[in-house]
Amino acid sequence: MRGVLRVLLNGYDYLVIYLGGAVLGVLCLLWTPIALVMRPLLSARVGRVVGRYVISVGFRFYLAVLGLSRRFSFDVEALDALRDEPSLILAPNHPCLLDAVMVISRLPNVACVLKSQLMNNLFLGAGARLAGYIRNEPLRRMVRLAMRDFDYGSHLLLFPEGTRTVVSPVNRLKGSIGVIARHANVPVQTVLIETDSRYLGKGWPLFRKPPLPIHYRVRLGRRFDPPGNVQRFMVELEDYFAYELARGPVVYPPASLPAVDDSRAPTLPSHSPS
Numbered sequence: 001m002r003g004v005l006r007v008l009l010n011g012y013d014y015l016v017i018y019l020g021g022a023v024l025g026v027l028c029l030l031w032t033p034i035a036l037v038m039r040p041l042l043s044a045r046v047g048r049v050v051g052r053y054v055i056s057v058g059f060r061f062y063l064a065v066l067g068l069s070r071r072f073s074f075d076v077e078a079l080d081a082l083r084d085e086p087s088l089i090l091a092p093n094h095p096c097l098l099d100a101v102m103v104i105s106r107l108p109n110v111a112c113v114l115k116s117q118l119m120n121n122l123f124l125g126a127g128a129r130l131a132g133y134i135r136n137e138p139l140r141r142m143v144r145l146a147m148r149d150f151d152y153g154s155h156l157l158l159f160p161e162g163t164r165t166v167v168s169p170v171n172r173l174k175g176s177i178g179v180i181a182r183h184a185n186v187p188v189q190t191v192l193i194e195t196d197s198r199y200l201g202k203g204w205p206l207f208r209k210p211p212l213p214i215h216y217r218v219r220l221g222r223r224f225d226p227p228g229n230v231q232r233f234m235v236e237l238e239d240y241f242a243y244e245l246a247r248g249p250v251v252y253p254p255a256s257l258p259a260v261d262d263s264r265a266p267t268l269p270s271h272s273p274s
Contacts, residue, residue, distance in 0.1 A: 013212045016069040021206075023065050027058045028123040035126040044132065045152065051131030052108055059105035075217040079106035080218070082189065087150040089181055092191035092218075093170055093241055094159040096200040099193050102159055102218055111149045113142065113158045139176060147184045156180070160237065164202035169245040173238045178230035188237070190221030192244055 008146045031054060032152075039047055066072040082088065083106070090110070092099055104110050118124050134145045146156050158180070161171035164176050181188050194217045199210035221244055227233030 003067050010162065013071060014209055015211050016066070016071045016212070017208075020062070020066050020069075024062045024262060025123065027062065028127065031058065032097070032123065032126045035130040038212040039126070039130045042130075046145055047130045048111075048132040048152070048154075049109075051127060052104075052110060054166075055127055055131055056104050056106075056108040056110075063105050071212040071214070073213065073215045074102060075215070076102045076106055079103060079191070082155065085155075085189075087153055087184075087186050088155050088189045088223075089184075089186055090155050090157045090191055091160050091177055091188050091237070092157075092193050093245060094161045094164050095193055095195055096164060096198075096204075098200060098216070099159070100157060102193070102216065103171075107155060109153070109159045111146070112154045113146075113159075119247045136176075139179070142176065143180050143183055146180050146250065150184050150186055156186075160241075164200045170238065170241040173234055173241070175230055175234055178237070179234045180226050181226045181233070182228075182230055183223075185226045187226060190237070190240065190244075191223045192219050192241075192246075193217075194219070 008147050035051065038050065042050065063072075063074050063076075067074055079102075082090070090103060090107075092103060097116075100112060104112065111131075112128070113136050114124075114128055114133050116135050116137060119128055119133065121128075132149065134142055134149070136142055146158075149156065160173040160177045162174040162176075163171065165171055177188065180186070195215065197210050197214040198204060199214055200206075222240060224233070224237065
């Protein structure tokens with residue numbers, strides 16, 4: 001009897017994983033042609049509001065579907081405290097692909113910094129462009145667009161690790177977050193994402209079933225004032241993440257994964273801080 005129950009539960013877990021992925025894929029496919037049509041018809045400002053709201057609602061629905069399965073749990077309500085805050089840079093650690101989904105599901109006015117490949121992606125590109133998301137390169141253009149977006153009271157979601165975590169407890173951080181905070185004079189709100197699974201972490205095959213259930217918790221960390229010195233700020237920010245994450249129940253990736261770039265700060269424009 002136990003063997004039968006184990007087989008049934010294993011089959012249910014596969015159903016949850018693949019059905020959940022299908023739900024997200026269908027949501028993206030349904031929204032893509034609508035976003036393509038709406039973008040030339042709406043002003044950039046209205047397009048941002050509509051695009052970000054739809055993505056937020058869609059991501060919340062997706063997480064709700066996973067939560068109803070009782071095989072995933074998402075404790076993300078702490079983010080609600082930021083909804084009415086003035087402009088902030090949201091700086092989460094990045095253990096898995098669901099991190100941006102969790103943050104955006106609770107905050108409907110977020111400009112997300114995305115890799116250029118994702119901005120051109122069939123599933124995500126049209127919606128991301130309508131929502132006014134920002135390409136992560138080149139640096140000067142990213143800084144300029146982020147500063148312009150802050151004029152509308154937006155939050156900027158930027159993962160300071162630059163990629164999913166591959167080094168315990170946190171990758172070496174990229175200096176771009178300090179550059180933007182310095183030039184825009186906007187504080188950095190750290191966000192701590194904790195999980196007990198490596199599911200969808202760096203190197204995890206997309207269709208590999210993890211052991212279930214999986215739990216995620218998001219909590220707000222320290223808020224840093226805009227830095228006067230980018231390099232000192234990056235050292236302090238990295239030390240803070242390392243200390244806080246080492247105390248939590250985060251499951252870190254295996255040490256055998258490839259190392260990340262350890263440069264702290266990129267080359268800055270001539271008027272940038274030292």
